[in-house]
Amino acid sequence: MFSVDSVAKNMSDFNNQKIVVTGATRGIGRAITTSFLEQGATVIGIYGGNDAAAEAFRAGCGDAAQRLHLFKCDVSDYAAVEAFYAEIESRFDTIDVLINNAGIRRDAVLAMMKEDEWRRVIDINLTGGYTMSKFAVQLMVKQKYGRIIFITSPMAHLGFVGQANYAASKAGQIGMMKSLSKETAKRKITVNCVSPGFIATELLDDLDTEQVKAYKRLVPARRFGKPEEVADAVLFLAGSKASYINGAVLEITGGL
Ligand code: NAP
Numbered sequence: 302m303f304s305v306d307s308v309a310k311n312m313s314d315f316n317n318q319k320i321v322v323t324g325a326t327r328g329i330g331r332a333i334t335t336s337f338l339e340q341g342a343t344v345i346g347i348y349g350g351n352d353a354a355a356e357a358f359r360a361g362c363g364d365a366a367q368r369l370h371l372f373k374c375d376v377s378d379y380a381a382v383e384a385f386y387a388e389i390e391s392r393f394d395t396i397d398v399l400i401n402n403a404g405i406r407r408d409a410v411l412a413m414m415k416e417d418e419w420r421r422v423i424d425i426n427l428t429g430g431y432t433m434s435k436f437a438v439q440l441m442v443k444q445k446y447g448r449i450i451f452i453t454s455p456m457a458h459l460g461f462v463g464q465a466n467y468a469a470s471k472a473g474q475i476g477m478m479k480s481l482s483k484e485t486a487k488r489k490i491t492v493n494c495v496s497p498g499f500i501a502t503e504l505l506d507d508l509d510t511e512q513v514k515a516y517k518r519l520v521p522a523r524r525f526g527k528p529e530e531v532a533d534a535v536l537f538l539a540g541s542k543a544s545y546i547n548g549a550v551l552e553i554t555g556g557l
Contacts, residue, residue: 316341324403328502332528376429426470447490482548498554522555
């Protein structure tokens with residue numbers, strides 16, 4: 302599937318790097334994983350439970366599938382994440398980049414929000430980022446290098462009707478990123494956020510035609526973004542040209 306220019310691949314920052322991407326097999330995570338594979342990286346991709354999507358993605362990767370290692374792992378399950386990293390350490394020794402991308406929505410106005418809708422969103426979007434980052438830092442400090450990127454959302458500061466859980470989880474990611482970036486800076490581990498606006502993925506499949514039209518009117522660019530446009534920003538922050546960017550939030554919103 303990939304037409305990788307071998308000269309460009311050899312010059313890539315990511316050739317021979319080991320990259321962990323959560324939510325790697327659909328939507329934004331799939332675009333991020335594809336871009337890293339195109340740049341010669343080994344990608345260790347986590348997905349939540351959709352085996353069919355994971356297999357379809359792998360099948361489309363052509364020769365690059367040899368550098369794609371997929372794990373089914375619930376990022377909200379502390380013991381499962383700990384076991385995942387134990388296997389990663391034994392097989393790969395360390396990792397260079399972590400992309401905390403896995404995320405869900407369970408929308409409801411707060412007064413009607415079920416406890417499970419609140420907890421599941423916080424557990425996956427926020428606590429999953431904590432656990433994934435905790436064990437990643439423990440590996441990265443060994444080599445005194447690393448890049449951690451959270452995929453947050455402008456909902457963190459805008460808020461939206463029905464998204465108190467999601468907005469809180471995304472605001473929490475930014476606070477976590479700010480603190481962690483200060484803890485790890487002297488070890489040459491940078492920690493940043495990419496904040497996509499409306500991006501055309503299955504996460505927005507529940508919007509009806511009128512909602513899509515209304516949301517597009519909110520965007521100065523008058524269109525939803527593509528997952529690849531988010532991936533470009535992620536690869537920039539993960540690369541050598543972003544070595545002095547730490548604790549930042551990079552918005553990819555078409556001007557929202
Ligand atoms: P998506 O198309 O729904 O894909 C979500 C991915 O996360 C899937 O690979 C899914 O795995 C994985 N996942 C879900 N729960 C998981 C769990 N408990 N453990 C491990 N993996 C899990 O979503 P997306 O639109 O690409 O969104 C990706 C990220 O971008 C999210 O954090 C989202 O909040 C953020 N974001 C999206 C938008 C947007 O407009 N799309 C805007 C701003 C921010 P399975 O395939 O196994 O279900």
